[in-house]
Amino acid sequence: MERTWKSVFIISFSDFSLGRALYLAKALSLLRLNVNMITNKPIYAPSESETISEPELKIIKIRLPFATILYDSILGRLIVYSIFALISLLYLLKSKVNPGILYSRGPHPFTDVSCLIYKLLKHDVKVVSDITDLWPDVLKYLNINAIFKYVIMTVGYIINNVLYTKVDIIITLNEEMAKVLKSRIGKDVCIIYGSIDLNKFRPMSRKEALKKLPNNFSKLIKGKFVILYAGIMGPFQDPLVIVDIAEKVKIYPDIIFLIFGSGPFKQKLQETARVKSLDNIFIFDPVPHNLMPFIYNLADLVLLLPPMLSTPGVYEYFILALPKKFIEYSACGKPILCLTPPCVASKLCLDWKAGYHIPPEDFPNVENIIRIIKENKKLKMYLGKNSRKMAEELFSIQQATKVLRKIIHENH
Numbered sequence: 001m002e003r004t005w006k007s008v009f010i011i012s013f014s015d016f017s018l019g020r021a022l023y024l025a026k027a028l029s030l031l032r033l034n035v036n037m038i039t040n041k042p043i044y045a046p047s048e049s050e051t052i053s054e055p056e057l058k059i060i061k062i063r064l065p066f067a068t069i070l071y072d073s074i075l076g077r078l079i080v081y082s083i084f085a086l087i088s089l090l091y092l093l094k095s096k097v098n099p100g101i102l103y104s105r106g107p108h109p110f111t112d113v114s115c116l117i118y119k120l121l122k123h124d125v126k127v128v129s130d131i132t133d134l135w136p137d138v139l140k141y142l143n144i145n146a147i148f149k150y151v152i153m154t155v156g157y158i159i160n161n162v163l164y165t166k167v168d169i170i171i172t173l174n175e176e177m178a179k180v181l182k183s184r185i186g187k188d189v190c191i192i193y194g195s196i197d198l199n200k201f202r203p204m205s206r207k208e209a210l211k212k213l214p215n216n217f218s219k220l221i222k223g224k225f226v227i228l229y230a231g232i233m234g235p236f237q238d239p240l241v242i243v244d245i246a247e248k249v250k251i252y253p254d255i256i257f258l259i260f261g262s263g264p265f266k267q268k269l270q271e272t273a274r275v276k277s278l279d280n281i282f283i284f285d286p287v288p289h290n291l292m293p294f295i296y297n298l299a300d301l302v303l304l305l306p307p308m309l310s311t312p313g314v315y316e317y318f319i320l321a322l323p324k325k326f327i328e329y330s331a332c333g334k335p336i337l338c339l340t341p342p343c344v345a346s347k348l349c350l351d352w353k354a355g356y357h358i359p360p361e362d363f364p365n366v367e368n369i370i371r372i373i374k375e376n377k378k379l380k381m382y383l384g385k386n387s388r389k390m391a392e393e394l395f396s397i398q399q400a401t402k403v404l405r406k407i408i409h410e411n412h
Helices: 020-029 074-094 110-122 137-141 146-166 175-185 206-210 216-221 240-249 266-275 289-296 314-318 324-331 344-351 360-375 377-394 397-411
Strands: 007-012 034-040 057-062 101-106 126-130 169-172 225-230 255-260 281-284 301-304 336-338 355-357
Touching (some): 007 020, 020 034, 020 397, 034 074, 101 110, 110 146, 137 146, 169 397, 206 289, 225 289, 240 255, 240 266, 240 281, 240 360, 266 281, 324 377, 360 377
Parallel strands (some): 007 034, 101 126, 225 301
8 A cells, every 4th residue: 555545534423422433443443554533522422432442543522512502403413514524624634644545424415525625635535435324315304494405405415416426435334225326326336234343242141231330220120021222212213113012012011111312202202101101111311332232231122113104205215224223233142123114124134033023014913022032032042143143244343344455455
């Protein structure tokens, strides 16, 4: 490699945690690259500190003290993203590092703009755009002013069409998303399913997990079959489905639900559970991401929730996704219950025999499936081992390193 290719800058905005960006950074460092990352303190977990042990990685965290307030509205988010992208560009321009690769993790197209402006000024650099969400498509499904939505989406599509023809390499997280992007952009799209630290996210006993968590969890889950969901509560993963499941299995006093996360439907979930007097649902705020391996290992069964299908068009968007929680569930060796329409995640779950898929039309069967897993410990163990094996084969940092090595070699 030439000298300039030895340094990489990753630009990644963080809402809950760095997630994919952090693991990609480690994958790049395994290629003996000098990896720098520009990010921010997480919006929903500002006290959390994420580090990586690789000495090649330097993290620059931008302070955005106003972000939490603005983040509740679409216009506010656009402002936050724009400011983050601008500050990131200024960091790049004043940096003494001469990177050969700028890796744009998003939000798109904001960080792509920063990278391409830098390339315009500095020339000798390759720009990688790692796209895991279709923006501005997601705005279709949000309840905002129709005229504002139309204007933002139109401008967004125009910007994307221009920018994505200018970037050198486009990466996404599964074949279905790659097909959509290729049809829009007209150029090849590389695939990295998702990377995760399999030493950090791993199967462990409840006893080991509880040592890292507050004492109240020990009493709560003692002698219980724990069903867990963690993540955003909104139209793309409808948490109200949990209420329906909890009602069906409330005849089993040893089954409880642990729910971790935030989002627009969280309050409605709390209110609905209270109105229905469901004492088997326990709802918690988000926890720092470095505690999530221990949280997952409290569970006997984990949930992947469906989108709210009453929202027009949301299914077409949902089937393209491979949620980060699915990868983390798998790495921790948990049986996965996909309650979704057929999608990338449900196909992987079935192909690897890592759990069950119950599409919305078969929802009445959910009680029976949960009962079978609860009563058959050998089956639960079998599904869990397959889930972990899926992570080892598809989601390891080493697998991401192989793909990145090939991409860099072909584009150098």
